[in-house]
Amino acid sequence: MTHKIAILGASGYTGAELVRLIATHPAMEIVAMSADRKAGQEMAEVFPHLRHLCLPTLCKIEEIDFWGVDLCFCALPHATSQAVIRELPSDMKVVDLSADFRLRDPEDYARWYGGAHDAVELQKEAVYGLTEFYREDIRNARLVAGTGCNAATGQYALRPLISAGVIDLDQIILDLKCAVSGAGRSLKENLLHAELSEGYHAYAVGGTHRHLGEFDQEFSVLAGRPVKVQFTPHLIPANRGILATVYVQGDAKTIHKVLRDSYAQEPFVEVLPFGQAPSTRHVRGSNFCHVGVTGDRIEGRAIVIAALDNLTKGSSGQAIQNANLMLGEEETSGLMLAPCFP
Structure with a gap:
């Protein structure tokens, strides 16, 4: 069976x-794509690296017929x-990549995003769309909220440790480096090459x-109980990638074992040798x-490091992983491509 897919904000x-990912998916076909300022253009004009694909012309959202x-x-x-999702057909499955549905409490949303929901x-x-931890809920969901890319990286490093009670919850320091594509494609002075x-x-x-x-x-x-991490993100001059270095108090070998055991059956999370x-x-x-996990020279402390691609596992790949579950497909379908190196 081939599932018909629409992408808003393509x-x-x-x-x-x-x-890029759906292009090789065996059970998905893109039938509609929207853009705002670029409506009426072909995808090859907007992203020349996709010119080999046969894709619908970009259009306004209101021009899309969502039937089917x-x-x-x-x-x-x-x-x-x-505002857009509220107007979509109520029986259509939706994966949202924005922050609009990540926080369950409307007051939390207003606090972090500066306006009422x-x-x-x-x-x-x-x-909540962190697939490895909400798999069954996602499978039965109509609307899934993709996580923040920074939030996903930190959670892969910390969730199993918090659940297992092997670290001091009041002593978590998260130092994160994020590539520039995490800031989006719109023109901003501080993202110019010279800046x-x-x-x-x-x-x-x-x-x-x-x-x-999301961390809170x-x-x-x-x-x-309330847990608050100390978190500082950094912008690095790279196109893709997030590296989270997490400093915790706990036995390093125990921490490594908990992470290794927690992710042993997960197809997309690899725990490296100690x-x-x-x-x-x-x-x-x-x-x-x-x-990865490394012990610190100070006894009783450990360093946990997580790396992912912010555009793939941190966003669009995660979205397709969730969509696979929602559509009854294999969770890994279309997503087992090897990393690009060098």
């Missing part, structure tokens, strides 16, 4: 990544998604990054996440 990086569409990927900006009923319906290359810098310092809302929500549920550290270059363009 002219952004995550939209292009969805197209099995699943819609919504790759629109925050605050836009909720306009589709609260849908917010209650949405399932960004040959250096990197911290941003959202002191606990203002929006993905902290998910870690606190796991622990059964003492090895992952690299973004080894997951580039793939749906894999690599996790």
Whole structure:
């Protein structure tokens, strides 16, 4: 069976990544793609690397006939998604790649995103899209909220450790480096080559990054009490990739065993041998996440490092992984491509 797919916001990086991955998916066919400013253009004009594909012309959302569409990927900006999804057919499956449905509490959404949520009923319906931990809920969901790419990386490093109670929950430091594509495709002065290359810098310092809302929500549920991590993201002059270095208090060998056992059956999460550290270059363009554990010279402390591609496992690959479950396909379908190296 071939599932008919629509992509809203196909002219952004995550939209292009969805197209790239679906191009070799054995059970998905793209039948509609929207863009705003680029409506009326062919995808080959917007993304020349996709010119070999036979794709629908980009159009306005209101021009799409959703009759017969099995699943819609919504790759629109925050605050836009909720208004658009609210108007979509109520029986159509949706995977949202924005932040609009990640937080369950409307007050949390207002706090982190600066405005009231306009589709609260849908917010209650949405399932959090971290596939490895919400698999069965996702399988039966109509609306799935893709995670933040930074939030996903940190959670792969920490969720099993919090659940197992092997680290001090009040002593978690998360230092994260993210490539520039995580900021989207729109023109911004601080993302110009001359402004960004040959250096990197911290941003959202002191606990203002929006993905902290996801960490607070998910870690606190796991622990059964409030958990707040100390988190500083950094922007690096690379196109793709996230590297999260997490400093925790606990026995390093025990921490490694918990992670290894937790992910032993997971097709996309690889725990490296003890003492090895992952690299973004080894997951580039793939749906894999690599996790490593090393002991510190200070007894009772450990360093957990996680690496993934922010556009694939952190966003569009994760979205397709979730869509596979929602559509009754093999979870790995279309996603087992090897990382691109060098």
